[in-house]
Amino acid sequence: MATFVMEAKNVYKTYTMKGDKKGEEKVVEAVKDVSLTIRKGDIKLIFGPSGSGKSTFLRCMAMLDIPDKGQIYLGDECLTKSGVDLNKARARIGFVFQHIYLFRHLTALGNVELALRQVLKLPKEQARKRALDALTEVKVCDCANKYPSQMSGGQAQRVGIARAIARNPDIILLDEPTSALDPELTGEVIDTLRDLAKEGTTMLIVSHEMPFAKEVAEEMIFYDEGRIIEVGPPSLFFNAPNTDRAKQFMTRIINRTTR
Amino acid sequence: MFEWLANPTYYTWILQGLTLTIEITLFGVFLGLILGTILAMGDIYGGKIVRGFIAVYVEFFRGSPLFVQLFIAVYTIPAILNIQISHYFLAFLVFGLNSAAYQKGYLKGSMQTVLDDQMAAGLSVGMSRIQTLRYVILPQAYRIVIPSWTNEFCSLTKSTSTVAFVGLFDLVSAGLSIRMRTFEIIPVWIVIGLIYLAWITGVSKIMDIVYERKKIPGIELDMQS
Numbered sequence: 001m002a003t004f005v006m007e008a009k010n011v012y013k014t015y016t017m018k019g020d021k022k023g024e025e026k027v028v029e030a031v032k033d034v035s036l037t038i039r040k041g042d043i044k045l046i047f048g049p050s051g052s053g054k055s056t057f058l059r060c061m062a063m064l065d066i067p068d069k070g071q072i073y074l075g076d077e078c079l080t081k082s083g084v085d086l087n088k089a090r091a092r093i094g095f096v097f098q099h100i101y102l103f104r105h106l107t108a109l110g111n112v113e114l115a116l117r118q119v120l121k122l123p124k125e126q127a128r129k130r131a132l133d134a135l136t137e138v139k140v141c142d143c144a145n146k147y148p149s150q151m152s153g154g155q156a157q158r159v160g161i162a163r164a165i166a167r168n169p170d171i172i173l174l175d176e177p178t179s180a181l182d183p184e185l186t187g188e189v190i191d192t193l194r195d196l197a198k199e200g201t202t203m204l205i206v207s208h209e210m211p212f213a214k215e216v217a218e219e220m221i222f223y224d225e226g227r228i229i230e231v232g233p234p235s236l237f238f239n240a241p242n243t244d245r246a247k248q249f250m251t252r253i254i255n256r257t258t259r
Numbered sequence: 260m261f262e263w264l265a266n267p268t269y270y271t272w273i274l275q276g277l278t279l280t281i282e283i284t285l286f287g288v289f290l291g292l293i294l295g296t297i298l299a300m301g302d303i304y305g306g307k308i309v310r311g312f313i314a315v316y317v318e319f320f321r322g323s324p325l326f327v328q329l330f331i332a333v334y335t336i337p338a339i340l341n342i343q344i345s346h347y348f349l350a351f352l353v354f355g356l357n358s359a360a361y362q363k364g365y366l367k368g369s370m371q372t373v374l375d376d377q378m379a380a381g382l383s384v385g386m387s388r389i390q391t392l393r394y395v396i397l398p399q400a401y402r403i404v405i406p407s408w409t410n411e412f413c414s415l416t417k418s419t420s421t422v423a424f425v426g427l428f429d430l431v432s433a434g435l436s437i438r439m440r441t442f443e444i445i446p447v448w449i450v451i452g453l454i455y456l457a458w459i460t461g462v463s464k465i466m467d468i469v470y471e472r473k474k475i476p477g478i479e480l481d482m483q484s
Contacts (some may be wrong), residue, residue, distance in 0.1 A: 063381055091385025101380040104373070105399045105475050114394060115384035149477025163384060 004073065005171050006061060006093075007201050011070035013053075013060050019089045030056035030145040031067070032226040038171060038204055043197055045213045046206045046224035049249065054206045055098065055155070058175050061204065062095045074170065091119045094164030094172035099180050100156050108135060108159045109144040110167045120167060134166035135159070138192045154185035158192050160202040165196070172196070174205040210253060214238060263441045264450065269433075276433030277454060279347075279407050282431070284416045286351045291358025291411070298363035299370055300392070320360035327419040333425045350422045358415055362404075365411070369403035370396055402470075402478050410467040413459050430454060434463070 003099070011242045013031035018024070030053030038044060045174065046054050059065040061072060063079050063086050072079045079089050103111050112131035116122045122130065135141045136160040143151050151159065157177055164172050178186040179195070190212050197216040207213065213220055214234045222230040222237070230237075238254075241247045298316070306467050320328065321408055330350045373396055381391025420431035434451040438444055 062383060063466065064382055087385055087387045090382055093383075095383035097376075097380065097383070099376065101376045101383075102378065103380060103395050104477050105395075115386060118390050118394060119385040147476045167385065250447075 003039065004037045005040050005042070005075065006038045006204070006249075007071075007073040008034060008035075008061060009071040009073070010035055010055075011057070011060055011067045011072065013056055013065060013067050015065075027228045028053070031060060034223075034226070034228055035070075036061075036204075036221070038202060039200070040202055041200045042219070043201075043203045043205070043217050044219045044221060045210055045217040046204065046221045046223050047213070047249075047253075048229070052222050052224045055175050055225040058173050058204065058206055062093050063090060064095070087119075091115070091167060092170045094167065096157070096164050096167040096172065096174040096177045097207050098176040100153070100160045102156055102159060102163070104148050107145050107147055108140060108151070108155075108162075111148075112163045115163070116166060123223050127241055130166055131162075134162040136164070137195070138162045139188075152185060153181040153211060154188040157185075157189050161189070161192055161196075161249075165201070171202040171204065174207070175205060175234070176206050176208075178207065178209060208253060210238075222249065224249075260443060260446045261438065261450070263443060263446075269437045269441075272428075272433040272436055273430070273450075273454065276428055276430040277458070279422070279428060280416065280419045280430040281458070283350055283419045283422065284352050287354030287358045287415050287419075288362075288408070288412050290351070290355025291362045291415075292408075294355060294359035295362030295366050298359060301364040302363065302367055303370065303374070317360045318364060320357045325353070325357055325418050326424050328357060329421055329425055344348065346422075346427055348427050349425055350425065354415065354419070357418075358411060361411055362408070365404045365407040366400060369400040369407075372403065373399045381392070399478060403474065404472055405466060405470040405473070409463050409470075412462060412466070416455065416459055416462075 004076075011031050011034045012029075014027055014029045016025045016027050019026040032053075034057055036044075046058070048054055056065060060067045060236075063072060067080060070080065073258060074089050077089065078086065079086065098100055102108075102116065106114065109128070109131050112134050113127050116127035116130055117124070120127075132141065132144065135144055138161050140155050140158045140162065143155050143159065143190050146155075148159075157180075161174075161177070164174075174193070178189050181189065186209070190209060193203075193205070193212065194216060205217075217234055219231060221228055221236050222241070222243070224245055230241055230243045232241070236242075237246060237250055241250055298313050302313050305313070329350065332353045333346055336349065337344045377395050377399065378388070378391055382388070382393045386394070419429055422429050423432040423435065430451055434447050438447045441447065
């Protein structure tokens with residue numbers, strides 16, 4: 001029996017990107033020795049300055065980016081060993097993207113159905129039913145036959161969530177699910193996440209939605225410059241974080257949201 | 260001027276020539292699509308050697324005249340292999356290989372417009388790279404490429420006249436033969452030209468309809484960007 005749904009052990013990831021000057025390359029150390037465990041039913045929230053590597057870390061957890069060093073475990077299975085069937089592993093992990101990334105040539109229903117048909121190999125009727133159930137759960141059933149370009153950002157992101165949960169994954173990883181949306185649309189996505197939280201869905205969320213974090217997260221993780229700086233319950237961060245950097249960041253972010 | 264049109268012999272020649280022109284074009288575009296898709300994938304995912312090979316292939320077929328390619332195929336391949344190969348087959352092959360060089364470019368471009376985010380999305384739901392290509396990337400890329408495909412069809416149709424050089428009887432060969440018998444130069448070429456025009460316009464219109472039918476809201480936007 002695995003104690004953890006997922007575990008990251010001393011994960012490192014660097015990537016190169018184009019620098020300011022032509023032909024120049026910058027090496028970004030996005031993840032430096034990051035370890036993290038998630039138990040069943042946990043809701044953990046990663047937050048920190050933009051460009052600090054949170055998204056890269058989350059992509060490493062889903063093995064969408066392959067870590068340079070360190071291990072990722074899904075239950076008992078080490079995903080960073082060679083010869084692991086990563087497709088099978090990813091089928092057990094739900095992932096929600098910041099920029100949504102729906103399949104643009106498929107309707108909402110098609111988006112959710114595709115993996116049920118091609119990965120879980122469900123028969124057509126059953127896949128359709130499960131996809132509709134997932135869409136109903138996130139309250140976008142009325143968009144079932146719409147294409148991504150015909151939906152609002154909030155609807156599209158909820159379809160993205162439906163696509164992630166339809167397979168009943170062990171865990172859902174959410175990469176800033178609301179930050180690409182207009183402020184008035186974030187509410188509906190947050191409501192959906194709140195519902196998932198109530199059902200005991202295991203989630204690791206990168207987000208700056210502080211009121212939401214306070215409400216649902218058991219643990220908040222302050223992440224900066226590729227490292228976990230401080231970990232604690234929301235009350236710690238909202239009252240008195242131990243590190244100066246977390247303190248500064250919280251002050252800035254709370255001022256921003258209350259203004 | 261046009262009384263020769265009533266002669267059933269000439270009529271048959273034109274029909275025969277048109278059939279070959281159409282066959283070569285359709286086969287060329289079709290083989291080009293399959294091969295072009297493979298080349299596009301090789302160019303995106305292949306290593307240095309594969310990409311180098313593809314670059315040489317594309318430069319050869321784009322950089323040399325089609326009739327030279329045709330001559331090489333018809334007069335050297337059977338000699339080297341020391342077997343008889345029909346000129347029809349070799350012409351089909353050359354047109355397919357030639358079209359693949361162009362279609363690779365169109366397909367690679369349209370695949371790259373959707374590749375990064377859609378591939379990540381496909382992998383994230385547990386599909387393999389191949390499944391994602393098949394069910395996500397290609398259905399979008401093929402839709403985006405339809406207009407370029409229409410252009411490729413038009414230009415390939417007109418290039419088929421080169422097969423007359425290797426003794427195949429296409430629409431231009433039919434025109435040459437009729438001209439030789441009737442000595443009506445301008446009227447013959449007007450008729451032949453109009454047949455090309457009608458066929459190309461007809462197919463282009465059909466392709467436009469296919470494009471509209473297959474269009475999915477949001478996908479055509481990529482064309483403008």
